[in-house]
Amino acid sequence: MGLRWGTFQENYAQDMAIFHSTRQWGIVVAFLILLFACPLFCSDRILTIMTMIGISVISVLGLNILTGSCGQISIGHAGFMAVGGYTSAILCAKLGFPFWAALPCAALAAGIAGLIFGLPSLKIKGFYLIMATIAAQFIIIWTIIQLRSITGGPDGLGVPKPAIGSIVLSSKASYFYLVMVFTSLATLLAKNIVRTRAGRAFIAIRDNDLAAEVMGVSLWSYKLQAFFIGCVYAGVAGALLVHYFSFASTDQFPFMDSVWYLGMLIVGGMGSVTGAIFGAVALKLLDELVTMAGPILAAAVAPQAAASLALISHGLIIIIFLIFEPRGLHHRWEIIKAYFRLWPFSHEVSE
Amino acid sequence: MTFFLQLVVTGFAQGMVYALIAIGFVIILKCSEAFNIAQGHFVLIGGYLGYTFLVPFGLPVWAALVMAIVTATIMGLAIERLALRPLLGQPVLAIIMVTIALATVLGGLATLLWGAEYKAYHGLLPTITLKIGSISIPSESLIGLIVSIICVAILMFLFRYTKIGLAMRATAEDLQVVQSVGIRATTVYAVSWVIACVVGVIGGILLGGVSGANMDLANVGLKAFAVVLLGGVNSVGGAIVAGIILGMLENVAAGYLDPLLPGGGLAQVFPFIVMIIVLIFRPYGLFGLSRIERI
Numbered sequence: 042m043g044l045r046w047g048t049f050q051e052n053y054a055q056d057m058a059i060f061h062s063t064r065q066w067g068i069v070v071a072f073l074i075l076l077f078a079c080p081l082f083c084s085d086r087i088l089t090i091m092t093m094i095g096i097s098v099i100s101v102l103g104l105n106i107l108t109g110s111c112g113q114i115s116i117g118h119a120g121f122m123a124v125g126g127y128t129s130a131i132l133c134a135k136l137g138f139p140f141w142a143a144l145p146c147a148a149l150a151a152g153i154a155g156l157i158f159g160l161p162s163l164k165i166k167g168f169y170l171i172m173a174t175i176a177a178q179f180i181i182i183w184t185i186i187q188l189r190s191i192t193g194g195p196d197g198l199g200v201p202k203p204a205i206g207s208i209v210l211s212s213k214a215s216y217f218y219l220v221m222v223f224t225s226l227a228t229l230l231a232k233n234i235v236r237t238r239a240g241r242a243f244i245a246i247r248d249n250d251l252a253a254e255v256m257g258v259s260l261w262s263y264k265l266q267a268f269f270i271g272c273v274y275a276g277v278a279g280a281l282l283v284h285y286f287s288f289a290s291t292d293q294f295p296f297m298d299s300v301w302y303l304g305m306l307i308v309g310g311m312g313s314v315t316g317a318i319f320g321a322v323a324l325k326l327l328d329e330l331v332t333m334a335g336p337i338l339a340a341a342v343a344p345q346a347a348a349s350l351a352l353i354s355h356g357l358i359i360i361i362f363l364i365f366e367p368r369g370l371h372h373r374w375e376i377i378k379a380y381f382r383l384w385p386f387s388h389e390v391s392e
Numbered sequence: 393m394t395f396f397l398q399l400v401v402t403g404f405a406q407g408m409v410y411a412l413i414a415i416g417f418v419i420i421l422k423c424s425e426a427f428n429i430a431q432g433h434f435v436l437i438g439g440y441l442g443y444t445f446l447v448p449f450g451l452p453v454w455a456a457l458v459m460a461i462v463t464a465t466i467m468g469l470a471i472e473r474l475a476l477r478p479l480l481g482q483p484v485l486a487i488i489m490v491t492i493a494l495a496t497v498l499g500g501l502a503t504l505l506w507g508a509e510y511k512a513y514h515g516l517l518p519t520i521t522l523k524i525g526s527i528s529i530p531s532e533s534l535i536g537l538i539v540s541i542i543c544v545a546i547l548m549f550l551f552r553y554t555k556i557g558l559a560m561r562a563t564a565e566d567l568q569v570v571q572s573v574g575i576r577a578t579t580v581y582a583v584s585w586v587i588a589c590v591v592g593v594i595g596g597i598l599l600g601g602v603s604g605a606n607m608d609l610a611n612v613g614l615k616a617f618a619v620v621l622l623g624g625v626n627s628v629g630g631a632i633v634a635g636i637i638l639g640m641l642e643n644v645a646a647g648y649l650d651p652l653l654p655g656g657g658l659a660q661v662f663p664f665i666v667m668i669i670v671l672i673f674r675p676y677g678l679f680g681l682s683r684i685e686r687i
Contacts, residue, residue, distance in 0.1 A: 114485055116492075161668065165675045167484045168427040168625075172617055173671045176664035179614075183661040300492055307489055345507040352500030359493035363486050364478045 059232050076221055080214035088213045090329055092285060095220040096278050097321040101305045102231045102314065103274020108303065109312035110235060111267035112247030113162050114171050118275050118302045120178035121158075123294035125151035125276025127185055127192055130200045130289035135191070140203035140210075144280050151276025152269045154181065159268030163261055166250070178299055182291050197290035200283060220281055227274060231314045234270065243267050247312075304359045310369025319370040327354065394526050399643040401529055407639020408540040413595040413612060414619040414631040415547065416588035422564035422626050423584035426476060427484070429491040432613010433498035434589050437467070438596020439605030440502055443511040460593050468589035472582045499610060512604035536598040543594060544632060547587070551628075556583055564626070611660070615642075618663035621670050624680020634678060638666060 050056040060066050080088060104118050115121075129147035132138040138146070158177035162170050185192050192198055203210045203219070210216050234240045242263040245253035254260050283289040301324060309320020331354055335347030362369065417431045441463055445456035475490050502508065522529045551557040556579075562570045563580045571577055596609060619638050623630030646659040670677060 114488075161671045161675075165671055168488060169621070169671055169675055171427075171488060172621060172667055175614070175617075176667045176671075179661055179664045180668070297496070300496070303489065304493070343504070343507070345503050348508065349500040349504035352496045352503060356493040356495075356497035356500060360475055360490055360497070363482075363490050363493070364475075367482070367486060 057236050059236075073225065076225075077218065080217055085213045088217045090325070092213070092217050092220045094322055094325045095217075095224040096281050096285070097302070097305065097325055098224050098318050099227045099281070100275050100278035101302050101309070101317045101321045102227050103271040103278070104302050104306055105312070105314065105317040106231060106234060106243070106274070107267050107271030109306060109317065110240060110247060111243035111264065111271075112166075112250075113159070113264060113267055114167070114303070115174040115268075115271065116171055116299045116303060117158065117174035117176075117178035117181070118271075119294040119296065119298035120181035121151045121155055121272040121275035122279030122282065122298075123181055123185060123291065124154040124272075124279065126279030126283035126289055126294065127198070128276070129280035130198050130283045131191060133203075133284075134198055134200050139205075140284065141205055144277065147280035148273045148276040151279065152273040155268040155272025155275070156265055159265050159272075162264050162268065175296075175299075178296055182294065182296075185291055192289070195291070197288055197292075200287050200289060202287055203284045216285055220285075223277060223281060227277070228314060228318065231274075231317075235314070239263060239266055244312075301355065304355065306369075307359060307367075308362050308369055310371030313369075313371045315374065316369050316371030319374065323370060324355070324358070327358065395647065396644065397527050399647045400640050401527055403640035403643030404636055405529070405534060405537045405639070406643065407636035408537045408632075409595050409598050409635075410612070410615055410619050410639055411632040411635025412540040412543055412591055412598075413616040414623070414635055415544065415628055416591035416595075417616055417620050418623075418626065418628050418631050419547075419560075419591075420584050420588045421620075422628075423560050424476070424563075424581045425484075426487045427491065428588060429488060429613070430471075430495040430498060431588065431592055431616055432610040433495045433502075434464070434467075434592025435596040435599065435612050436502055436605075436607065436610040437498055438464070438593030439600030439609045440506045440511065440596075441593060442597035442600045443506070443513050443605050446513050447511070457594075457597070460597060461590050464589040464593040465586050468586035469582055471589070472585040476581070476585070477578065495610070495613075499607070502607065506605075508607050510604055510606040511600075513601060514604070536602065539594065539598055543591060547591075547628075556580070560584060615663045618667045618670075620677075621667055621675075622677055624677030627677070627679040630677060630679030638663065641666070 050061075055061070060069065079091065083091070100118060100122060104115060108114050125147040128150035129140075129143040132143040132146055133140060154177075158174065161173040165173065186194050188194070203216075205219075208215070210219055235244070242253070242258045243266075245256065245258050246260060246263055246267075250260060279294065282293060286293070305320035305324045306317060307320070308323055309318065310316030328351070331347075331351045335350060338346040338350055366373065413431060413435055416434065417428055420426055420428045438460065441460045442456065445451045445459045446453070449456070449459075451459065471494060475494055476487070479486055479490055522534055549557075551561055559570065559575045560580050560583065562575065563577055567577060570580075595612070596605070599609060599612060615638070616635075619631055619635045622638060623632070623634030642659050642662050645662055649658050
């Protein structure tokens with residue numbers, strides 16, 4: 042009944058493969074088919090939730106490359122999403138770009154913003170870098186509000202419905218397909234980045250930056266690369282978010298979102314692509330649960346209970362995970378898989 | 393000129409409160425090497441506590457202050473024991489994240505208990521009016537200034553002349569040595585969190601007395617981070633000087649530049665601009681110890 046009984050890699054290529062067996066391929070393909078069949082039997086509400094989860098997954102995957110793989114903690118991810126979202130919105134609404142052309146520009150703009158605010162990371166780390174990225178979040182949002190003539194300032198900016206060729210993505214189902222395609226591609230790319238030269242350099246920097254530099258890994262180049270890639274992900278996620286609502290506003294990119302993205306990474310398990318997806322799905326589902334429980338609580342306890350429940354539950358979840366499961370859901374998932382793989386001889390649960 | 397001096401004086405008084413809040417942050421950092429992102433939320437809770445004890449309970453000012461300090465002490469002990477102690481020895485990120493989560497929980501509690509509403513208690517704190525030439529010192533800022541100076545003096549006394557103060561300074565210096573001579577490091581951590589809570593709550597009452605208590609009070613914590621970075625993260629004196637500098641700069645910059653900018657609101661983003669500049673050019677701040685480690 043196990044997933045696979047044993048893995049007998051005979052060379053490096055096999056060891057580094059993303060999918061080790063045909064059975065794994067089968068599971069992934071089946072999952073993708075199921076995912077893309079969702080619009081056939083899911084209501085619009087569920088599709089909306091899944092679209093939002095997909096966008097969060099893209100963003101968290103970017104943060105995972107930056108924070109999980111390269112160890113550069115960023116609490117400004119929503120700010121970089123805002124750069125991508127607004128770039129795409131301005132190009133589409135003011136300059137009449139088609140959606141498919143605006144999206145790469147948005148990704149690039151967010152990446153460049155990431156490079157600029159990643160510059161302090163060359164001199165500082167830990168808490169100082171966190172402060173610099175928090176500052177980035179506030180400075181980006183402030184700048185967007187200041188550039189009222191281009192961005193609409195606090196009033197926001199209306200964006201036409203995205204269209205690819207002559208197909209207008211106006212229904213929930215069509216947008217769901219778009220987001221899921223990007224989420225799948227982003228996941229595949231993230232899985233692969235860790236296997237490249239750059240990915241190995243990121244991990245070396247995370248584990249010990251001094252040793253990495255001694256080994257000849259250029260901190261200057263790879264830290265900035267990590268910022269660039271992480272923020273490109275954020276830019277794509279931001280653009281998808283803005284186009285989903287057909288409206289860009291600074292309220293879509295609040296500071297707390299930046300915190301939740303990091304929270305998702307912690308809940309899921311830092312440094313693992315699967316973990317990033319688990320975390321994003323788990324916290325977004327918790328969000329939905331809170332939204333559903335909110336009105337009940339508001340009626341039963343006090344009108345403000347709904348708002349406070351969201352804050353308290355998220356905060357407590359992160360604290361509980363940090364104390365009791367610091368390696369996140371991904372680690373638990375590995376243990377469960379190993380249990381079934383090794384059953385009935387489960388005395389040695391491998392990593 | 394009068395306008396300029398007025399801005400400077402207001403900024404000075406405001407900066408003193410920032411310094412007070414920043415000191416709470418520095419004390420925790422020095423003793424337990426934890427970066428406390430929740431410091432701003434202690435201020436938020438303080439603002440609402442001041443309202444609760446002064447308005448619905450109708451206590452006199454001194455009793456309200458004592459009650460607030462008692463509450464802050466309990467809060468500090470609970471936070472240290474429940475959230476921070478289990479994470480001793482964990483990487484920096486875990487501790488920072490736990491304080492961020494703590495900040496959200498405190499924000500949620502404030503929303504639950506006080507409804508995230510604007511609560512004003514102007515005029516309930518004692519006021520002193522002072523006018524030098526044509527510059528009037530806002531009475532509520534002056535009381536803030538005086539209370540801040542008293543608090544700083546008490547803390548200085550505590551650190552210099554008491555046993556626990558000595559233990560705290562020693563822990564900041566070298567944890568292993570402290571443990572080897574039989575000082576309980578956990579007690580020191582608990583005391584440092586209590587001090588940070590008390591200091592934050594007092595700052596909250598002072599700021600709440602000026603501008604009323606609402607959820608925005610938590611943002612003062614972010615200004616305190618700018619203060620801390622400017623002054624150097626491990627320097628109490630640096631926090632005081634940087635607090636005053638930042639308070640003045642912020643007021644002067646907002647006073648002169650806000651009319652020129654369409655959206656205004658420079659005061660909100662100003663601390664972050666200072667932060668980025670400090671981080672790029674002088675990451676250890678004005679008075680901090682420069683770390684030998686090179687990256």
